[in-house]
Amino acid sequence: MDSWVNFSQNMDDEYEKFIRRMNPPRVVVDNESCKNATIIQVDSANRHGILLEVVQVLTDLNLIITKAYISSDGGWFMDVFNVTDQEGNKITQEEVLDYIHKMLGPDSGFSSSVRRSVGVKSSMDRTAIELIGSDRPGLLSEVSAVLTHLKCNVVNAEVWTHNTRAAAVMQVTDEETGGPITDPERLSVIKKLLCNVLNGSNKSREAKTVVSHGVTHTERRLHQMMFDDRDYERSDEAASLDERQRPDVNVVNWYDKDYSVVNIRCKDRPKLLFDVICTLTDMQYVVFHGNVDAEGPEAHLEYCIRHVDGSPVKSDAERERVIQCLEAAIERRVSEGLKLELCTTDRVGLLSDVTRIFRENSLTVTRAEVSTRGGKAVNTFYVQDASGYPVNAKIIDSIRDAIGQTILQVKGNPQYSNQAPQESPTRFLFGGLFKSRSFCNFGLVRSYS
16 A cells, blocks of 8 residues: 555656646746835746745745735646835845745756645754643743753744644754754653643643654744644633734635635734745645735735635535634734844853743743844744733833843834943843853752753
8 A cells, every 4th residue: 555655656746747847937026017016926837835835935035025916726826926125125135036036946946745845944953842732921931941951952943822822843952962862762851841841730731742853844833733733712701802803804605616715804914924825725725816915004815715625615614714723823923012132142041041031020922033043042032911911111121131231122112212231230130141051049940850
C-alpha cells in the first residue's frame, strides 16, 4: 500500500513539473500605473495552496497589501496586488523586487514536496518548541524561567493569546554549544516541565508541548495550533461580552454559480489577508475569486469559495463554523494592549528577566515577538494590566527605569513619553540588571526541578 502511495505521489510530482515547464509562472512588477502603490501581478498554472504561497511571500517581506484581485477559476491562476512598504511608499529596492521574482517567478525552483507545505522555513540549527494551553497572567514569565533554568537560550519566539488560550512557537539553542538540543533525555525533561507550567491549576483544557528539529513557519503554525485547539469556540458569556468588537463576517451561497461568498469587514491591520487565506486553506476551502480593499482604516474582503470537494457551504452548522474560524483568525493577531519594544545585547535568560519584571508589576503579555539579529535582542511586547484596568503610566516609568529607558521604549502611545535616561534610586537598584548573567540574588530564577 505504501509503495502505491509513493508511486502515486511521484506521478503527481512529475505531472506538476511538466505543467510548470509548459506554463511557467510569470511575475510583473509595475511602479508606473498607480501613484501610491506598487502593482504586482502573478500568473501561474493553478493548484491548491498557491494563493497562500504568494500572499506568504509578500507578507514575509512586511509589505502592506492595500488592494488585491484574485481569480483562479479553471486551470489558471491570476492575482494582482497593490502593495507598499510599512511607511506607505512604493517598493523600489532592487533586492526586494529581485526576491519577489526569485520566489514567485519561473526560476523559483520550488519542489512539489515543499510547495505542499506552504510557507515552511528550516530551523535545523535550533530546536523548535510548540506550546499551547490556558492563558493566565505571568504565563510567558514562567515558561521563560523554566527554559533559562534548563540552560536554553530563546533566540526567536512568537506568542499569541486568544479566547482564554495561549500558543507559542519558540526556537531555542543550547546555552553552552549555541546549537540545537538533541539529547532525548534532556528534551523529555523540557517537555515535562513546560507541560507542568502550561497545565497550572487548570485541568479542564489540555495543554500540549511539542519539541522538534524539523521545518516550520511560525505564523502559519500558530494558526494551525489554535485552530486545532478550537479556540474559535466561545462560551455564551464571552460571545455576549465581545460581540460588538468582533469583525463582521458573513457567508451566503451564490446558487447560480455554485459558490459560497464570504464577506468580511473589520479594522485594517498588517497581515490581515494572510491570516484569512491561511485559515481558509487549512479548512480545505479554495478561493476562486476575490477582492480586497484595505486603503482606509477599514478593510473589506470578499471571496468566492468552494470546499476542495467542489461543493459550496452545505449547512447552517458549516456556515457558522466558517464564520467562527475566520473571526478567530482575524482576532488572534489583534494587538491589544500597550506596545513595548526592547532592544539590547542578547544573552541567556533575557526573556525570563524582562517578563518577570512585567509580572511583578501586574502586567500580562497578550502578544509577543522575540527575535535575535546579529547578537542583538529585538523584542516586541503587547501588555495589559492583569486586573483589566488601563496600564498605569507610573508603572511603565518604573519598569523603564528598572530595565533602562533607552533599552525599553513605548511605541504608538503619546501618553507614555520616551524620556531621556535619568538617574534615580530605582535605576541604581537595578543598574546591573542587564549586565549580569546571574539573577539568583534578585530571586528572578526559580528552580523547577
